[in-house]
Amino acid sequence: MRSTTGALCLAWALTLSLAHPLRGRAGEAGARSHGGAETQLNETELGSRCADDGGFDAVTLDEQGTMLFFRGDHVWKGFHGAAQLINATWPEIQGPVDAALRIHRQGHPGVHHSLYLFQGLQVWAYAEGRLRPGYPRPIGEEFKGVPGHLDSAVECHPEECLAEGLLFFKGPDVFSYGLELGALKRYTWPRVGNCTAAVRWLERYYCFQGPRFLRFQPHTGEVPAGYPRDARDYFMRCPGRGHGHETRGNATAMAIRDPCSGQPFQAFSADDAGRTYAFRGGQYFRLDSKRDGWHSWPLNHTWQDLAGQVDSAFSWDNKLYLIQGTLVSIYRAGHGYTRVQGYPRSLQDELGIARADATFTCPGSEQLFVIQGNRMRQVDLKQSPRRPGPETPIPHAHVDSAMCNAEGVYIFHGDSFHHYASVAELRGNPSPSAPQSVTAVLFGCPH
Incomplete structure (x- = not known):
């Protein structure tokens, strides 16, 4: 010992x-x-x-x-x-x-x-x-x-x-x-x-x-x-080693694993327990609290059978919805994550939408917000079948990802994000809020 x-x-x-x-x-x-x-x-x-x-x-x-x-x-x-x-x-x-x-x-x-x-x-x-x-x-x-x-x-x-x-x-x-x-x-x-x-x-x-x-x-x-x-x-920094060390010499693969590389993230989400997830390529970064810090793993380390790129994500009813292209997989939270039987399914069948640039839910709400271009639609997740409501404009021409937590709504585009205190503020703003750096503010990377 x-x-x-x-x-x-x-x-x-x-x-x-x-x-x-x-x-x-x-x-x-x-x-x-x-x-x-x-x-x-x-x-x-x-x-x-x-x-x-x-x-x-x-x-x-x-x-x-x-x-x-x-x-x-x-x-x-x-x-x-x-x-x-x-x-x-x-x-x-x-x-x-x-x-x-x-x-x-x-x-x-x-x-x-x-x-x-x-x-x-x-x-x-x-x-x-x-x-x-x-x-x-x-x-x-x-x-x-x-x-x-x-x-x-x-x-x-x-x-x-x-x-x-x-x-x-x-x-x-x-x-x-x-x-x-x-x-x-x-x-x-x-x-x-x-x-x-x-x-x-x-x-x-x-x-x-x-x-x-x-x-x-x-x-x-x-x-x-x-x-x-x-x-x-996994638990030490050793030359030429690390999970996925066979690709460490590949500059693109290394940049995906490095949150400070400036490579864009495809999706962000916050779950019911207050955890934050950031998705890039086949990797995800997770923040539980300021004590635990950001932690990075391959997707299938947490979500079995999940591979490729996550394009959008949201949490509801103690489940995490992970969207890849026109398909969605649902994982139950609890003792780890287990995929709900019968998934992945098409977005059309699950949510009544053909595509989504970004999705988010806010804590304690059953309302899902779907962003497509410069428009946002609302889906009541408790309804069956689920059908999106009318479109409303937002002050962004294009959105890569979005999420909502107790502090408000976050809209991501490239290496920047925009913060709004609420969904109503996002909808009511005639122009985007001031951009902030994803890597510097969220990950604490050097400027």
């Missing part, structure tokens, strides 16, 4: 600090997506980071949502910067930690926003960077029945695990601990095996085994096809 080699960092997600849900603060540390400018690493650090014996002792988010990577006596905070000694931040702990997790439970104020660090038979709990009174404590007293000398731990969110709880890994055993009643269950998940570190990231659960990793279902221990994979292709 413990290793003395150098730092690891996630290459496909960076912290994006925002002044409002889409507005990055230029110049702030960590205000860029993974494709932006970043610290250049020397050959020694690259060699250490990408070594065959690499791995994590523990990975977790801290109380502020910064990702922490533990290895040996060191910790790396966020996705940039040099390694720091663990006891420089947590002076009560000397040497490596066995496991780490953050508890984020508003319904449990006694433990909410607490960072737990495990070492041997004891656990330390921190709130707002300070050791909570009464700690360290024996692990078996804090979490009754959970053994010491753990390999890893991860918080298990109720929407993904069907209950509020924690998962602890020790050798081949998995201990599921319920926060509500303190109940402990013990499992053996043969497909998961031993985890030297575990983390929840963007609603998915990952188990690290040295330089390799796998994704698992946190309530069954099932592992999707295609795992384990090499962490150096």
